Every structure is written in structure tokens, then in C-alpha cells.
Amino acid sequence: TGARCVSIRAERGADAAWTATVTVAPHTFYRLSGWIKTEKIRGATGALLNIQNMQAVRTRAVAGTSDWTRVETVFRSGDATELEINCLFGGWGESTGQAWYDDVALERTADPANAEPRAVVTIRAGVPAVPYSRLLFGGFIEHFHDQVYGGIFEPGSPRADARGFRTDVIAALKELKLSIVRWPGGCFASGYHWKDGIGKDRRPVFDVVWGVEDPNTFGTDEFVAWCHLVGCEPYICTNAGNGTPEEMRGWVAYCNRPEGGAPARHNVRFFSIGNENWGGHEIGARTPEAWGPLVRESAEKMRAVDPALALVAAATADRGWTLPLLRAAGSLLDYVAIHEYWLPCWGQNLTPDYLTCIMHSEGPETTIARVVGLLEEAGVRGRVKIAFDEWNLRGWHHPGFPRTRAGPSPDPEAAELIRQREKNAIASQYTMADALFSASFLNACLRHAEDVGMANIAPIVNTRGPLHVHRDGIVRRTTFHVLAMYANELEPRAVACEVESGALAHEGRTIPAVDAAATANEARTAWSIALVNRHPSKAATCTLKLRDAPIEGACEAVVLAGDSPDAYNDRDHPDRVAPRRTRLEIAGGAVTLPPHSLAIVKLRAD
Missing domain, CATH: 2.60.40.1180 (Golgi alpha-mannosidase II)
Structure with missing residues (x-):
């Protein structure tokens, strides 16, 4: 009720806590719980409960402006006989705003293994x-391995139409009521020049990023046509790696500018500026100081062609990257793009057991809270939304890649590394752990429907995707059924x-x-x-x-x-x-x- 609560308020920023020391039994399970209410909390972590002398024990954080929210965590006391319980404000950094804490309790509980x-x-x-966005049920497709060629696009296949689109794939994706698909990457986007994939005179181009030749037979026109067949919005990720703002502007003009009295060619509403440009693995990686101005220049040029665009820019849950971005370009953006894969399988194809996988299920909630805090701190919350435009439990397996420059030719070592990507197709990896992690992810997005406006499972086809496509047909993985249930069964x-x-x-x-x-x-x-x-x-x-x-x-x-x-x-x-x-x-x-x-x-x- 808040009738007898404690509160912390800071106008200039604080990392503070109300603290109580309690006696506990060692090697015993306890539940720490309470209710938190917040008003305009910005910066750092927000408001939460934690144990000072067991730093790993903490509830989820509450940021921004929120009514009374229950938080809890269960933990084992280890060797401790005393615990310092914090009603924490800020948390490893300074926050502004006000938080209230009520009904904070530490209760002994049964060993979860026996309960x-x-x-x-x-x-x-x-x-x-809160009406949630149907864009939460989106997908992603990249020019990586067999996602495009041999996945959604396979000219000559008896299962493909006259344009080469796999009709069985289209029918299956319609079951998901797929709302939006992001393309052409991913890391591939940071080296892709869209003009290579249009017109009749197309030539193959060696893709430095993934170490293979791309035939360029699937380009912008094919992508948009495929989206229309699936019934989803096309979402184009532009090249902010070795591309330029002028190239991005030209891509928007090609898609959306009417010419010679004819209507616009494609009317693509969603465009992203860059992909993971915060990372050294990416062609054209930027510093936080350089990224915001580049996004602003690109957004201005793109909106000059089509003011109605919905623009996204590469971001992270890190304050040092995303705050400078929002301060420089937030007025021109509709979304910040967050990518997260909770099992880092890039170099080693990790195959942990069910419990190890499912313990990551609270990760999306933590990431959302952090990004919401950044949106609040930047003063753009409510106008700029979160786009999880790449998410999955398992990271893609691609040892030795992506690369930012070409290696020797021929390169037998690279050829062997590329063959290792076949491990992504091992069916036994995609269990009920993947399904229930995905359900937990979507639950977190729904609970934060006012802030999360888009989510694109990465990818939608092959690699780690919910739909496995092979020459003779398709397999709906466990995650496919989760996406179908959420897209079709919810109010x-x-x-x-x-x-x-x-x-x-x-x-x-x-x-x-x-x-x-x-x-x-x-x-x-x-x-x-x-x-x-x-x-x-x-x-x-x-x-x-x-x-x-x-x-x-x-x-x-x-x-x-x-x-x-x-x-x-x-x-x-x-x-x-x-x-x-x-x-x-x-x-x-x-x-x-x-x-x-x-x-x-x-x-x-x-």
C-alpha cells in the first residue's frame, strides 16, 4: 500500500540504499521479495533489492515511472550467517528520480530441488x-550459409515458384502471421552495396564478411516481393560499415520515391542505420563519439527522401554507447536496435543441458530494464522504442568469422571453417529449452509492451531459426510452435x-x-x-x-x-x-x- 514505506530521492544523481542486517542460517535457501514504485528514475540500474555481501543476489530492477511492482529472487546463503539487505537506488552508478520500497521480506524457503x-x-x-505491437512477432534473414540461397530462395527446386521462392516456406511462415522481416544482415549488411543486387546485369561479389561468393540473384526487388507473398513488412538494414549516408539515401529513394508519374517502387517503411557498429568484428566499427553524428547525418538524408520512415539505429544496453547516440540522433529515431544471444556459440558450438539453457530465461527482462533506463535518462522514452531485431537463445556457429578483410585465395583453412557452419543444422540442439526460453522472451516483451516495439527472431529460417528448410521439405522446430501460439492465440x-x-x-x-x-x-x-x-x-x-x-x-x-x-x-x-x-x-x-x-x-x- 505504501502506507509505511521507505523512499530514496535524488535530483543530481545518487548511488544509495536503505540497509538492514539480518541473521540467517548458513547453506539455506531464502526468498528476498518486496514492492517497488518509481517516478522518473533515470541512469544506472534503477531501483532493486540486493544482498550487499552476496553481490550476485539481486532482484530485477525497476526504472522510469512504474506503479507498485513486486520483485523477488531466491538464493542459497552459502557460508554466510549475516546478510546486508539493500533497498538499492542507482546500483553501480548514479540515478536520478525517486523510488519507494515496501513490504520487503526475507523468508526461509524450501530447497527448490525438493519442492x-x-x-x-x-x-x-x-x-x-497496453496494446502491444504485432511487430513483436518478426523475423530476420541474412545472406549467411543457407538462409537465403537454399532456404527461402531456391530457383529450380520443384518446391519453388517461377521466381525461385520456396512456396512451402512461404506457407509455413504464414502460419506464424509473420509481421516484419529484417534483411540483408546482420554483419553481411556492413559490406553489402544494394546496387549490386538490382537490375538485369548483376554480377557475383565476394562477401568478405562470411568468406563466400554471393550471386546477387536475391536483392531488394526479390526481398520485397517475397515479403508481400509472406504478408509481412519488409525491413531493410543499410550499410553503415563501408557504405555512406548518400548510399543509404539512394536506397530509400530507389524503394520509396515516385518516378515519372509512376507510384513508388516498393514503399518500404522500416530502415535501420547500421548493424552492430559498436563491435570490432564489424566492418566500419565506430566509437560512441563518431556513431551518433553518423546516424544523425544518415537519418537526415534518408528522411529528406521520405519523412514517413520508421528509423532504427544500432545500439546496445551499454550506457556509454547508447546515450551518446540518443543525444546526437534520438530526435530522428523511432527505435534503438538491441541484439542478444544468450549462449555464445560463435567459435564453439556449445550444447549445454536443459537446465543450463533455461537458467538464461530471465536475461531478456534484465536487458529490457537496462535499455528502458537509458531511454528514460535520454528523455526519449515513450517516443523511441526498443527493437530486439536480432534475438535467440543460441548464437550462430561461425568459427573464424565474421571478417573485416579478405584472406588469401585459395584459403583451405577458411573453407574448413565454413563447413563447420553445418553444425547449426543439428536438429537435436533445438529442444524444449529453446521453446521455453523463447516463450519467456516473448513474455518479457509483452510485460514491457509500452517500451518494446519490435522483436525479430534470428534467423527465421535455417541456422538457429524456428523453420528448418531442406531440399525435400521443412521441419517446424520447437520454437516454431511457440511463435505460432503467441501470434495466433493471444488477445x-x-x-x-x-x-x-x-x-x-x-x-x-x-x-x-x-x-x-x-x-x-x-x-x-x-x-x-x-x-x-x-x-x-x-x-x-x-x-x-x-x-x-x-x-x-x-x-x-x-x-x-x-x-x-x-x-x-x-x-x-x-x-x-x-x-x-x-x-x-x-x-x-x-x-x-x-x-x-x-x-x-x-x-x-x-
């Missing part, structure tokens, strides 16, 4: 709902919900065993609640409350669960993991969620 997973999900029906508005969950522990880390997001129609008569049970082997009892009252009765649901947490789909068993429609009985508000499952529960209310 039955339980959760209470309370849907705040009285809080205004159009995100509704605040609170999740109180038991913990899932692995190798000293804990996350909530149950995750959730709630959606409703405008009239609040139809509700779809996405519930994720992350536990690999135990069913979870989840109590659902709507308007603080337990839900009763039977309801429709769509459930995705495998016969094992390591279940996957492949060419021989394409439907081992597939969603099923069912009816669930809710008694006393409680519904049982199968182990390692996603359930979208549909409720009807007068």
Missing part, C-alpha cells in the same frame, strides 16, 4: 491494458500480472519456475494467459486470480510439451513436439501445468 513447483499469477484487471492488449513462483535452481543460480504474461481484448471479456513451467521433470500447480479472485471452471487451452525436456523435431520425427488443444479444469483457481511446458489458457468473463 513441488507452485505459483500464483494475479492478473491486474483494473490496470489499463491484442497486454495486461499487468504478478507472478509469485517457487524457484528452479541449477549450479548455484535460481530463476522462477513459472513465468507468465496476460493479454485481453479491449472489452476485457476474453483473456489469454501464457504460462511457462520451466521445471524439467515436475508439474507445476499454478493458481490464477482475476480481479483478486480465484478462477473457477473449465477453460480452453493450447499446450506445448515434449515427452522429454530434450525433445526435438527432425526430418524423421517432424511432429514429436507439437501443440495440442485441450480443456483444463480449474478448481480453487489452480491449474496443473505439465513439466517443461507452455500453456496458453483462454478465459471468458462477463
Whole structure:
């Protein structure tokens, strides 16, 4: 209620905390929880709870302006007999604004390994709902390995149309109601010159980035035509590597400027300025001081051709990069592009077990909170949104690449490294861990629907994508079904919900065993609640409350669960993991969620 809370306020910036020291039993599990309310918090981490003498123990941060938000974390006390609990403001940096903390509690809890997973999900029906963007259900395609050539585009294939587009791929992607696709890269974009891929006289060009020749038979015209067939918005990433602002301007003009009384050729609304130009792996990497002015110059030239563009620029969750960008060019941008892959498989094809993978599921929430804090600090929150225009659990495997300059020719070592990319196609990697991580990612985006405006799984086809395409057909991986469920089964508005969950522990880390997001129609008569049970082997009892009252009765649901947490789909068993429609009985508000499952529960209310 905030009737007896503590508060911290700073006008010039502070890293401060209310602190209490408590006695605890060693080697015991505890839950640290509380409620935080914020007003115009900018800078650093924001407001959170943490343990001073166990720095790894911290709740998620709350930034910007937020009503009372429940936060919690479960941890093991180790050798400690005393803990310093902080109501932290700022957190490893200075923040401005005000935060309130209430009902802070440290409670002994059962060892998660022995406890039955339980959760209470309370849907705040009285809080205004936020229409979320359909662009959360987007994809990405790059001129990398077999994503374009041999993926979406395969002239001569009996499964392709007259233009070379794989019709089975188009039909499958329509199942996802794919909203937007980003192209041509990725790192490839930083060396790609769009004029090489238009017109009748096209010549192959050696791609320094990925070490192969690109035939340039799939260019701008083909990409936009393919998007129209899929039913999605085309989103073009321009070359801010060895390209120029004038080249970007020319690309916009080619797509969007009417000529000779004829209408515009393509009317592409979404353009990005650059790709990962913060990284030394990228052609034309920039310093923070150089990046903002380049983005501003490019955006001005592009908007001079088409003022209605939606512009995105390469950014990170790092304050030192993104704040200078927003101060220099924020007035011209609609989104900042954030890329994150939680398993760094670039050089080594990591294949950790289910629990190791699923422990990354809270990562998206942390990243979103950090970027929201930067948007708030820059004074652009509400106008500039977050575009997760590359995201996936697993990073792409491409040892020895990308490169910024050409190697020797011939290069047997490079040829062998390129062959290693085939490891991305190993079907057994894409298990229920990938599915439930993806569901957790989308839940985080929905919970932050006012700030996250776009998300593009990377890629959409082949490599780590949800749709595996081979010469003889396609395989819908576990993640495909998650994307399909979210795109087809949710209601159009995100509704605040609170999740109180038991913990899932692995190798000293804990996350909530149950995750959730709630959606409703405008009239609040139809509700779809996405519930994720992350536990690999135990069913979870989840109590659902709507308007603080337990839900009763039977309801429709769509459930995705495998016969094992390591279940996957492949060419021989394409439907081992597939969603099923069912009816669930809710008694006393409680519904049982199968182990390692996603359930979208549909409720009807007068």
C-alpha cells in the first residue's frame, strides 16, 4: 500500500540504499521479495533489492515511472550467517528520480530441488491494458550459409515458384502471421552495396564478411516481393560499415520515391542505420563519439527522401554507447536496435543441458530494464522504442568469422571453417529449452509492451531459426510452435500480472519456475494467459486470480510439451513436439501445468 514505506530521492544523481542486517542460517535457501514504485528514475540500474555481501543476489530492477511492482529472487546463503539487505537506488552508478520500497521480506524457503513447483499469477484487471505491437512477432534473414540461397530462395527446386521462392516456406511462415522481416544482415549488411543486387546485369561479389561468393540473384526487388507473398513488412538494414549516408539515401529513394508519374517502387517503411557498429568484428566499427553524428547525418538524408520512415539505429544496453547516440540522433529515431544471444556459440558450438539453457530465461527482462533506463535518462522514452531485431537463445556457429578483410585465395583453412557452419543444422540442439526460453522472451516483451516495439527472431529460417528448410521439405522446430501460439492465440492488449513462483535452481543460480504474461481484448471479456513451467521433470500447480479472485471452471487451452525436456523435431520425427488443444479444469483457481511446458489458457468473463 505504501502506507509505511521507505523512499530514496535524488535530483543530481545518487548511488544509495536503505540497509538492514539480518541473521540467517548458513547453506539455506531464502526468498528476498518486496514492492517497488518509481517516478522518473533515470541512469544506472534503477531501483532493486540486493544482498550487499552476496553481490550476485539481486532482484530485477525497476526504472522510469512504474506503479507498485513486486520483485523477488531466491538464493542459497552459502557460508554466510549475516546478510546486508539493500533497498538499492542507482546500483553501480548514479540515478536520478525517486523510488519507494515496501513490504520487503526475507523468508526461509524450501530447497527448490525438493519442492513441488507452485505459483500464483494475479492478473491486474483494473490496470489499463497496453496494446502491444504485432511487430513483436518478426523475423530476420541474412545472406549467411543457407538462409537465403537454399532456404527461402531456391530457383529450380520443384518446391519453388517461377521466381525461385520456396512456396512451402512461404506457407509455413504464414502460419506464424509473420509481421516484419529484417534483411540483408546482420554483419553481411556492413559490406553489402544494394546496387549490386538490382537490375538485369548483376554480377557475383565476394562477401568478405562470411568468406563466400554471393550471386546477387536475391536483392531488394526479390526481398520485397517475397515479403508481400509472406504478408509481412519488409525491413531493410543499410550499410553503415563501408557504405555512406548518400548510399543509404539512394536506397530509400530507389524503394520509396515516385518516378515519372509512376507510384513508388516498393514503399518500404522500416530502415535501420547500421548493424552492430559498436563491435570490432564489424566492418566500419565506430566509437560512441563518431556513431551518433553518423546516424544523425544518415537519418537526415534518408528522411529528406521520405519523412514517413520508421528509423532504427544500432545500439546496445551499454550506457556509454547508447546515450551518446540518443543525444546526437534520438530526435530522428523511432527505435534503438538491441541484439542478444544468450549462449555464445560463435567459435564453439556449445550444447549445454536443459537446465543450463533455461537458467538464461530471465536475461531478456534484465536487458529490457537496462535499455528502458537509458531511454528514460535520454528523455526519449515513450517516443523511441526498443527493437530486439536480432534475438535467440543460441548464437550462430561461425568459427573464424565474421571478417573485416579478405584472406588469401585459395584459403583451405577458411573453407574448413565454413563447413563447420553445418553444425547449426543439428536438429537435436533445438529442444524444449529453446521453446521455453523463447516463450519467456516473448513474455518479457509483452510485460514491457509500452517500451518494446519490435522483436525479430534470428534467423527465421535455417541456422538457429524456428523453420528448418531442406531440399525435400521443412521441419517446424520447437520454437516454431511457440511463435505460432503467441501470434495466433493471444488477445491484442497486454495486461499487468504478478507472478509469485517457487524457484528452479541449477549450479548455484535460481530463476522462477513459472513465468507468465496476460493479454485481453479491449472489452476485457476474453483473456489469454501464457504460462511457462520451466521445471524439467515436475508439474507445476499454478493458481490464477482475476480481479483478486480465484478462477473457477473449465477453460480452453493450447499446450506445448515434449515427452522429454530434450525433445526435438527432425526430418524423421517432424511432429514429436507439437501443440495440442485441450480443456483444463480449474478448481480453487489452480491449474496443473505439465513439466517443461507452455500453456496458453483462454478465459471468458462477463
